[in-house]
Amino acid sequence: MKALHWLSHSVPGLLLCLVAGALAGTVAGPLGRFAWLLGQLYLSVVNMAAVPLLVVATFFGLRQVLALPRAGARFGAIIGTAAGVVGACALAGALAGVAAAPGADLSAQASEKLGTLILSGVADGGEVRVDLHGSVAAGADADKEAKGSHALGEIIPDNFYRALAHGQALGVLAGTLLFGLAFAALSREQTGMLSNVFEGIYRTFEQIIAHANLLIPVLAFGLAAHLSMHADRAAMGAMAGVLVTFLMLCLLLSGVAAAAIAACGRLSFAQVVTELNGSMLVGLASGSATAPIPHTIEAMSARLGFPRGLVELVVPLGAVFVRGGAALYFALVTVFVANLYGRPVGAGDVAWISMAATMAAWLSAGQGGMGTVAYAGVALSVLQLPAEAAAVLLLAIDPICDGPRNALSLVCTCVVIALVSVGLPMERAATQPLQDGPARIGLPGARLPAAQAAAVQLVLTRAQLALASACALLAALLIVLMGIGVGAK
Known part of the structure; x- marks a missing residue:
């Protein structure tokens, strides 16, 4: 137990688990599969606890942000900063693609492998379904209408509990915001009992997550083993240029983001990296935008000292909408596909790709894993590139890219919090004054001083x-x- 506790809080220990997992996936398959199953169990527990925490945190976050001076301007600053951060990631992806030029000079073997992948994928997906009771056009229109209705239902669900049960992030967030605004508009006397209930829910799921976090090293080990067993090495070798460029760019931008957080919070760079490593690893390994929410709230508020209300509001919203990793990914792969087809990319194209990648990142809100790949067509359409052929290639490397994409989006959310917090008083767990009675509502870890406890x-x-x-x-x-x-x- 002590070894797991040390590994779960040690960056070198977690890296060691990743290396050991990759080796186990190569030479000891059963051990890797068992660790993968344990990791999935951990993710199931964290996701189970993360959704209720998302709901409760948004309630308290809305109330506390609305109580700040110039709350409307604060909300506008959050939206504008989030849009700027996502757009900056998209621009960085486009510029890095032009500079590194992945896919421009492929070997004959790599070109043959990619061509085989594209032909096999298009051949499998090229069938046209014909409805004998209606025209093809009518069937297509009906399909589009059904998809539009489904998308609207995901954004504004007619049943909030069904959205919770199915894990629909957009629907959960929409219902939570509506209820939270009404909750924040009421006086504290009217909502005192409900606040105590929410406080108990918050504490309970915090304890669940705190104990489940001991399995983070097992999650890292199982993830590395799973990828080493199932990765298509030939496809990844052929697409090594875009893959390496994406991973290095995620690492570079994460470092820049950590430096920005440290500067805004007057903290050391090492402290920021140390406190966020647990959240980053969960985002890296889980493929889920909601799983790192509890870790991020705790790290950014209780340990790094940013305003609790702002953190509780921005982290759930950022998990859905601040998709900097997706914007970077869409912009980079668009330049990659353009290089594959010999399409030159100029300065004007870079601007269009950046805007389209930003839009695609927002449109893919609520999607995760391979569901994100489909939205690459929005950016590819700007240069009139074949989205179907590109999707076949992207699916081959998406299991590798999904984790870094999530982790970068998470740190982008933390940057938004740090930038918007400038000018607000920082909070420290050791010196935080008590509010709202014996334990401040929405402040996990708050305890009564010894003098007041007696x-x-x-x-x-x-x-x-x-x-x-x-x-x-x-x-x-x-x-x-x-x-x-x-x-x-």
């Missing part, structure tokens, strides 16, 4: 003591008489 005293006058003694004697006498009566029967 402040409750029971003081009785002589008359009250005599009355209490008489009542105790009377109760004892009644018990004795009842016992005599039962024995007489």
Whole structure:
């Protein structure tokens, strides 16, 4: 248990788990599969706890942000900063693609492998379904209408509990925001009982996640083993240029983001990296945008000291909408596909690709894993590139790219928090004044000082003591008489 605790809080230890997992996936398949199953169990527990925490955190975050001075301007700053961060990631991806030129000079073997992948994928997906009771056009229109209705239902669900059960992030967030705005508009006297219930929910799921975090090293080991067993090495070798460029760019931008967080919070770079490593690893390994939410809230507020209300509001929203990793990915792969087809990319094309990649990242909100790949067509359409052929190639490397994409989006959300927090007082767990009664609502880890914890005293006058003694004697006498009566029967 102590070894797991040390590994879960040590970056070198987690890297060691990744290396050991990759080796186990190569030479000890059963061990890698068992670790992968344990890792999935951990993710299931964290996702189960993350969704209720997302809901409760948004409630408290809305209330506290609305209580800040110039709350409307603060909300505008959050939206504008988030858009700027996502757009910057898209621009960085486009510029890196032009500079590194992945896919421009492929070997004959790599070109043959990619061509085989594209032909096999297009051949498998090139069938046209014809409805015998209607025209093809009518079927297509009906399909588009059904997809539009489904998309609208995901954004604004008609049943909030179904959205919770199915894990629909957009629907959960929409319902939470509506309820949270109404919750924040009420007085604290009207919502006191409900706030206490939410506080209990918050504490309970925090304890679940705190104990589940001990399996983070097992998750890293199982992830590395799973990828080493199932990765298409030939396809990844042929696409090594775009893959290496994407991974290096994610690492570089994550470092820049950590430096920005440290500068805004007047913290050391090492402290920021140390406190966020758990959240980053969960985002890297899980493929889920909601799984790192509890870790990120705890790290950014309780340990790094950013305003709790702002953190609780921005982290759930950022998990869905601040998709910097997806914007970077879409822009880079668009340049990659353009190089494959010999399409030159100029300065004007870079601007269009950046805007299209930003739009595609927002449109893919609520999607994860391979569901994100389909939205690459939005950016590819700007240069009139074949989205179907590109999707076949992207699916081959997406299991590798999904984790870094999630981790970069997570750190982009933390950058938004840091930038918007400039000018607000920082909070530290050791010196945070208490509010909202015995434990500040929405502040996990808040505890009563020792002086206040012992402040409750029971003081009785002589008359009250005599009355209490008489009542105790009377109760004892009644018990004795009842016992005599039962024995007489």
